[in-house]
Amino acid sequence: MTDDDPGWFERAGANxxxxxxxxxxxxDRPREWPRLAVERGVVDDESAYYECxxxxxxxxxxxxxxxxxxxxxQQLVHAVRALDxxxxxxxxxxxxxxxxxxxxxxDAAVDIEYVRELASRTPETPVEEQVGSLAGRxxxxxxxxxxxxxxxxxxxxxxxxxxAALAGPVLTARLVALxxxxxSLAKKPSGTVQVLGAEEALxxxxxxxxxxPKHGVIYTHExxxxxxxxxxxxxxxxxxxxxxxxxxIDHYSGESxxxxxxxxxxxxxxxQARDSA
Amino acid sequence: xxxxxxESVLPAGVERRAIGGETGLATRGEPVYGxxxxxxxxxxxxxRSKLGALLSRGxxxxxxxxxxxxxxxxxxxxxxxxxxxxxxPTYAVEFAPRPTRDLLAVAEARSNLFPLLxxxxxxxxxxxxxxxxxxxxxxxxxxxxADVALANRQFLRGNGRLVLxxxxxxxxxxxxxxxxxxxxxxxxxxxxxxxxxxxxxxxxTDHLGVVARPQ
Numbered sequence: 001m002t003d004d005d006p007g008w009f010e011r012a013g014a015n016x017x018x019x020x021x022x023x024x025x026x027x028d029r030p031r032e033w034p035r036l037a038v039e040r041g042v043v044d045d046e047s048a049y050y051e052c053x054x055x056x057x058x059x060x061x062x063x064x065x066x067x068x069x070x071x072x073x074q075q076l077v078h079a080v081r082a083l084d085x086x087x088x089x090x091x092x093x094x095x096x097x098x099x100x101x102x103x104x105x106x107d108a109a110v111d112i113e114y115v116r117e118l119a120s121r122t123p124e125t126p127v128e129e130q131v132g133s134l135a136g137r138x139x140x141x142x143x144x145x146x147x148x149x150x151x152x153x154x155x156x157x158x159x160x161x162x163x164a165a166l167a168g169p170v171l172t173a174r175l176v177a178l179x180x181x182x183x184s185l186a187k188k189p190s191g192t193v194q195v196l197g198a199e200e201a202l203x204x205x206x207x208x209x210x211x212x213p214k215h216g217v218i219y220t221h222e223x224x225x226x227x228x229x230x231x232x233x234x235x236x237x238x239x240x241x242x243x244x245x246x247x248x249i250d251h252y253s254g255e256s257x258x259x260x261x262x263x264x265x266x267x268x269x270x271x272q273a274r275d276s277a
Numbered sequence: 278x279x280x281x282x283x284e285s286v287l288p289a290g291v292e293r294r295a296i297g298g299e300t301g302l303a304t305r306g307e308p309v310y311g312x313x314x315x316x317x318x319x320x321x322x323x324x325r326s327k328l329g330a331l332l333s334r335g336x337x338x339x340x341x342x343x344x345x346x347x348x349x350x351x352x353x354x355x356x357x358x359x360x361x362x363x364x365x366p367t368y369a370v371e372f373a374p375r376p377t378r379d380l381l382a383v384a385e386a387r388s389n390l391f392p393l394l395x396x397x398x399x400x401x402x403x404x405x406x407x408x409x410x411x412x413x414x415x416x417x418x419x420x421x422x423a424d425v426a427l428a429n430r431q432f433l434r435g436n437g438r439l440v441l442x443x444x445x446x447x448x449x450x451x452x453x454x455x456x457x458x459x460x461x462x463x464x465x466x467x468x469x470x471x472x473x474x475x476x477x478x479x480x481x482t483d484h485l486g487v488v489a490r491p492q
Contacts, residue, residue, distance in 0.1 A: 008406045022393070027405035030432050034366075034408055050366060050389065057391040057406065061381055064394040068374040253352065254373020255418040259450035 007033045008056065009042050009049075018056030023064060072159045073182040079152050080173035086145040093138045101131050112142050161256050162246035166264060167221060174217050175243065186251035193247075194218065194240035218243065223268045231271050238267045286335055289342030290363025296320050302333050304362035307386040310355050324480045326356040327416055327442035331486040336475050338488050339438040340364075344411035347432050349397040349425060350418070352376045354383030354390075360414060361390040368407045372396045397425050400432070409434050416442045420449075423464035426489075430468045433491050439469055441487040442477065454483045465489060 005028055011021035034046045043049045094115055101118055102108035104127060118135035121128070149170065156169035160182055164172045178196040179185035185193070195202050197217030204210035215224055215236035227235040242264040249257055287293070287302070294303040297313040302321040313320045323330040332338065342363045351357040351369035353376040361367040361383075369384070370393045371377045377394050384390040395403045397417050410432050417425055422443055433439060443461050445454035462471055469489035477484040 022406055025405040026401045028401060030404045030407050030409050032408055053391055057393060058384060061377055061392040061394045065374045065377050251375055254375055259446055262450055
């Protein structure tokens, strides 16, 4: 019903809901909104219309920016911390419940598939009832972990598209969490990003004696893990440099820069080829 | 190119002026990005703005000044601030929140600039706000730049103009820019007639400026 699409000012009503109407509305096609607003008696003339429009769009954009900017990276931080907590707890409880089950069942194995099977059994004794119930909670924790991972995989590319394209969603979330937010990650020098997550080793080095860490959490990236140990330091430094650039683009401009991934791949290939040369 | 001809293609409200010992385009408005100023005039840096580069090269854009503008990909508002200085009602669409924060400051200093935090690939989310316009300026760094222009054609009046900056690296970083431009212009031909093209190197590497009208 194209002709019935209301302009933002019609949704707004009389009492200053202009910003909400701008943010929530939609239409199939544009129309001569200033003229229509005057014709329908919403405003006296077009200059009054533009004054209302200015107020509504400024407020709408301000609200939307505040929501998307402040909230999203912090949600990602919470999600990845919750993911790690779920994983750690599920592992711990898997050991506990399978050890307990081992007293009853000679085939007990320490893995989540066995735990799920335990949870699905019909208990026949009071001990089996306890073991089965605990196993059910462990399985639920494992499900929660999968859900959190799916959430991170969906939201990280929206919050930091370039970083997620380079590092993958989960590593992106970890880096943002370690830095405390996308803005503080964007402000960190590349050398800091390289050892984020290796603070213990870094401080052991700074206190004297220990070797400096080559990499922190970026160790999980294929560019580091797939490189021979003697070149991992170089690979980690190159990767951290690109990740830092990606984080800065994501925070300050939001523009998508697909050439970063190609640059990185080229650098890593060169580093990995050093031996064969 | 004669001085007279160059002057004739500039929109009213844009002038070539000597500011701080350098002659270049300038508009009248609140300074935005630390550009040189002289009284009410402020320099329009062609290195910071693709539309500025296009105008300073004397390309006929068909923008006269005072018209209604839809600006897609407003970013922090560097270029759109100059557009709002010489145009009429100016609708500025930007998708990323961080640059929109800067755009808000630009809009607050201007009465005819309306910021919209929206995705230029989904025009139905702002068609209830934006009226039909005389000019669309498009500078979006996303894949499918021609599709964005086609999706937004509904906003352009029959005798209006599309002024587009195509960034070849956003389409495909590995391909030759000329081949990318050819493809984008091809797709653009589904809804527009291309009137002029101009490479924007060296100020904007691998960018093509395009002026087109709806057909």
